[in-house]
Amino acid sequence: MNPALSALRALGGSASIAEMETEVARYLGLSDEAQGVAYGRMTLLGYRLAWARFYLKVYGLVTNSRRGVWAITPRAAQVETVDPKEVKRFVSDIYRERREGTSAGANLVEEPVAAEAVEQTEWREELLAILQALEPVAFENLCLRMLRESGFTEVSVTRRGSDGGIDGQGIVRLQGLVSLPVVFQAKRWSTNVGAPVVRDFRGAMAGRAENGLIITTAMFTTDARNEATRPGTALIDLVDGERLVELLQELNLGTSTEAVERVRVDRDFFKTF
Numbered sequence: 001m002n003p004a005l006s007a008l009r010a011l012g013g014s015a016s017i018a019e020m021e022t023e024v025a026r027y028l029g030l031s032d033e034a035q036g037v038a039y040g041r042m043t044l045l046g047y048r049l050a051w052a053r054f055y056l057k058v059y060g061l062v063t064n065s066r067r068g069v070w071a072i073t074p075r076a077a078q079v080e081t082v083d084p085k086e087v088k089r090f091v092s093d094i095y096r097e098r099r100e101g102t103s104a105g106a107n108l109v110e111e112p113v114a115a116e117a118v119e120q121t122e123w124r125e126e127l128l129a130i131l132q133a134l135e136p137v138a139f140e141n142l143c144l145r146m147l148r149e150s151g152f153t154e155v156s157v158t159r160r161g162s163d164g165g166i167d168g169q170g171i172v173r174l175q176g177l178v179s180l181p182v183v184f185q186a187k188r189w190s191t192n193v194g195a196p197v198v199r200d201f202r203g204a205m206a207g208r209a210e211n212g213l214i215i216t217t218a219m220f221t222t223d224a225r226n227e228a229t230r231p232g233t234a235l236i237d238l239v240d241g242e243r244l245v246e247l248l249q250e251l252n253l254g255t256s257t258e259a260v261e262r263v264r265v266d267r268d269f270f271k272t273f
Contacts, residue, residue: 004052014071032221036192123263139188165204183209187216195223212236
């Protein structure tokens, strides 16, 4: 909980989940190997932070927007650190009172086990499992569809055997004025994508495009993220599994959002690629 609060403060008071995980890993001095320890279809770090955010939210120190941005509350400015045991005890009391129907828990609509740690993983886990089971060509075609739906034009897959590390390319127009060629690489992986992959991809980009995009079903190590934005080199944007499923949801590709904001995965959609 305290590293989560420290990360949010270090990032200016707000952060995405990915930014928070990166900052907490830096704060704790975690190696890439430690960051990649799996817990189901999440990492152990991601799982622990999900619960930390849940407890801190109920405790009133953090809040989150519909866009997935987490931020500290005004109350957090008055608290430098918290006692995790005290926070857990407070949250447990709230939910006990809710179950007993007392006023303190009357307006609480989440259950601890069904809070963010589960809410953020149920449909996401199902969707990631489907993505990781796709054939490589099907995954590349899905990425094509996603890029087209995102506004890219002239999107195509590079012929296999001659791609040199480039899986596809397209053109994105900024504000309808400037056109930028972009090359991309699709990694249907279950293991973390490291810095060597980013460096090799940048080498393949040379002479072809100044803008690159790597899309994966896994996660990027801290070294990979640092390499992607290394000063003096071509910028490479990274889309990890977490952001990928968010994009599919936002674009309604293979998912649909019901009136109660419950995301349903359409398995048949992924059989069309």
